[in-house]
Amino acid sequence: MKSKSTQKLAELQRNPANIRNICILAHVDHGKTTLADVLVASNGIISHRMAGKLRYMDSREDEQVRGITMKSSAISLHFAQGEQEYLINLIDSPGHIDFSSEVSTAVRLCDGAIVIVDVVEGVCPQTHAVLRQAWLENLKPILVLNKIDRLVSEWKFTPLETYLHLQQILEQVNAITGELFTSGVFEKESSQAEENQEKEVKTNGDQVYEWSSALDDTDDADLYFSPDQGNVVFASALDGWAFSIGHFAELYSVKLGINAGVLKKTLWGDFYLDTKQKRIRKGAQAKGKKPLFVQFVLENLWSVYEAVTVRKDKEMIEKIVKSLNLNIPPRDSRHTDARVHLQAIVSQWLPLSKAVLDVVCSHLPSPKDFLPERVEKLMCGGARRYDSLPSQTQQLKEDFLSCSPGEDKPVIVFISKMFPFDRQCLPQNKQRPLTEADLAQRRLVARQRHAQRLAAQSDGTQEAAVSSEVAVQPEKQESEPFEKEAGENEIEEEKSDQVFLAFARVYSGTVKKGQKLYVLGPKHDPSRVLEEIGEGTSIDDSLTVSELTSGHHITSVTVNDLYMFMGRELEDLDEVPAGNVLGIGGLEEHVLKSGTLSSTVACPAFTAMYFEAAPIVKVALEPVHPADMPKLVHGMKLLNQADPCVEILIQETGEHVIMAAGEVHLQRCVDDIRERYSKIELNVSAPIVPFRETIVPPPTVDRVNEAITNEKQSMAIQENSDEEDIELIEPGLVETLTPNRMCTIRLRAIPLPYEVAKIIDDHAELIKTLEKYSMARLVEKEDTQAAERLKLETKDAIRDLKAKLSAVFQEAGKKWNGVVNRIVSFGPKRMGPNVLVNNIPEYDRPSIWSCLESIEDQVAKVGKIREYDSNIVSGFQLATLQGPMCEEPMMGVCFSVEKWEMHSEPQPLPSTLTEEDEENGELQPNQLKNNSTAKPKPDASLEPGTEKSVQFKRDVYGPVSGQIMSTVKDGLRKAFQSQPQRLMVAMYTCVIRATAEVLGKVYAVLGRRHGRVTFEDMMEGSQIFSITAVLPVVESFGFAEEIRKRTSGLASPQLQFSHWEVVDLDPYWVPTTEEEYMHFGEKADSENRARIYMDNVRRRKGLKVDERIVEFAEKQRTLSKKK
């Protein structure tokens, strides 16, 4: 049986116009969960007294212990505004940067957002991030300025100071919105311009010039947060009060006899009341008058705070309570803690839930107000154009917009995440109150048992005892197999006492129990499937995800369990109509992390969500008892499903690795595996951090700032050359031969300007698309129409990228002229921050930008690519994936192919090597080997140049393609090594707020960890400094904790990945000059940070580490002489 309120909510679900799907977004600790508590209390789910203390939405134990939210969770609330009744589906999200993926999954399902800003901390990095996320998903936000009570009681601000402070914060928030808005408008403008242009070209019509910018035409007034628009709420979630300007406008319009509309416009801003003429005038600041907001709003509030918490003036309090017409229960008014008394007064006077939900209902859109552009965004992800979708798919747009629950409408559901839930807490497994019929049944059974016992007692004593024993015996036997079964079940239960539920939303139609729906994987492409169906192929829907073959992304499932979210609990539902957020059970086998359910295959898979943080730190896990390995693997799989951001991999070394967004996230993942998913003891490795390898222009000074001479440099390079077949022509330039000596390639490695690498790194996704579309055309693989489907915005973005690259190359100097047009590929993984450039004089290779050219031009270029070209690219990909220093990916290297000759007969060995060997007068072992293999026994039929000999060479060394690939790879590594090599470390950025007293300690910690401060500022009106710093990820473990301890909890930084930075130390550096010996000693490796990092990585990967453990043992003797 359902409770009354659930029934009520289920009824409300049918009226989409009165539904609001909203989430609460903010920086960590700005009061999201506290605010949610007050809203939850307004529905009677928790008591008002506990609101703010319970943190009801934080249901996990570690969330309660740490005091931060780690996952987003939802609750359905009822709210009545006058005649209208509303259903609010509220999602509380985490604010910690490590869990920002949870924000993405929440934002996707909502239409509006409550953005909270703590007025004491002001706008923080995550505030910026969540505003961007809301913007990217087309969510409409309202702003809550929270913790205003702290300005009264901690900062002791006067009302006027508060007003000015709030104004500043509002400006900061609006600056971010403005930034997002203008960037969005310009994007739109340029794509529209292009569309128009295309149309013009098609119609050959007269050209029309638009001079006005889109920015002038677009109305952005309702975009900004402004109290007079009614989209700003002032609040103290802890004290339970909040108000928007509207509330006071109504109040004072009666009192002062001024039009409420006028008051709404003037209560916030530079207006004052001219008491003589009873008129509102502008220019309060200039005339030194009190703004209306100060006079009518803040001063009242301040007087309540002062009377109750500072002066504890009973009479005054009574007066206030009376004038506000409140009814304060004695247990609150007599409470020893003045704060409780205060909260009782203010929360009755300005109830938070009403103020916030009023604004939510009147300002945030309902599911019926879905924007057409949002539908398009959801339906065609990546680079695809909306109008390239099949017509059946395009028709679905109407269904999205109408949000109708009708029977005839297609069902469309999107699942943004899968989350674990205790099986026992599912509504169907919960104990229900017994009904009358149940009770009667139980009574009957008990009576029968009683009667039997009485009958047994009345037959003599001994006999009875025997018979009862006999009677017990078979019973036992009977029950044994049953018990066993139960035992087995228990083990199984133990394995899966967690079920996975889908966190989803219905966009169209109605989902019903027992309904069969298609599960469309993220790669599902409706056009292909529809074509296949048109050709008569049917969809095999009996499979689960793990059984699907490649290229197939559809399974089907019968939906059995539908739930409504009620915070920590769930309520069973029979059906859920469009426009609602819901939980779906039984999809573990069908959906990994996110997915789409639909009754039609024409529905496309929804666009991938936008994730703010990428997994960057990893640890390897290992069970303490090796027998627990399968449990660990199982647990890791569950974790992978439950967390949108975690990555699970088994490395070549056999290590089981989890990758997470940051230290806190990593800790939670490990705890989850240990206590929830695997329930085994674990050994956790030290965190593994990624590095990058790069080369830099030769340094001009050595480590003691002495100029470096040329000979020294060339000496260092010579040392490295130890490979056969590769000839070093000059630093950075090598010439190499394939093993069969039929192909000569000359390769050069040059440091890429940092800005170029950064631009490429920032546009990785775009570059992936670019490679896909350009190559599809040039190589004439399958999809020749691919480029036509490219969205205009994507084409624009590509063009923009090219222009940006050209600009930075141009700035970097003359030698980079025209390089952009000769780029062959990016690597590793075809999108990394290294480039391969074609500098072969006689080879006019089509460029990677070909998808920007007209179709005819592209067609003309098909077939211009040389044979084996792709092998060179592959060699480049391999080389950049694992550099020579410690097998970490390269970054910021430009490789250029300067010569590529295919010979008809084998070439002699590179000249220098042979000369050198002759001089030495001895044959190197490797050359011996070379000679013997490369020059086979003289055989007439195998004379070089003949058909057969070529064939023979191929056979001996494998296919030419493979040879070219590995030769290029080795050559590139060599070219790389012949330049000054450097390690790059990932850097975190963080904002630390600290008072002047602890500032020194913060600096000390940063310094020890090789971090540095990039920006320091004093926050206005306070003694608090705000420091922006960067520090290497490798040095960051325990940093947040250390800072917190050193500053007695005053500062607790959040680390966010920022960029890659070169460690300006040569890991291979050894002292060479007298001065260097003096400074660093002979061993000189203690201070070489780069060397330490590199060796650690090499040791972890099982690579050779060049280290001497005991050196100059006699030193100890000298020490002992001193005695």
Ligand SMILES: Nc1nc2c(ncn2[C@@H]2O[C@H](COP(=O)(O)OP(=O)(O)OP(=O)(O)O)[C@@H](O)[C@H]2O)c(=O)[nH]1
């Ligand atoms: N003084 C004061 N403290 C508040 C207010 N709102 C919240 N707090 C306190 O701020 C702290 C953080 O509150 P939470 O609600 O957990 O913050 P959150 O935004 O949910 O934090 P995360 O979920 O971890 O991002 C708690 O100690 C609250 O008691 C307020 O209006 N005034």
Ligand SMILES: [Mg+2]
């Ligand atoms: Mg929270």
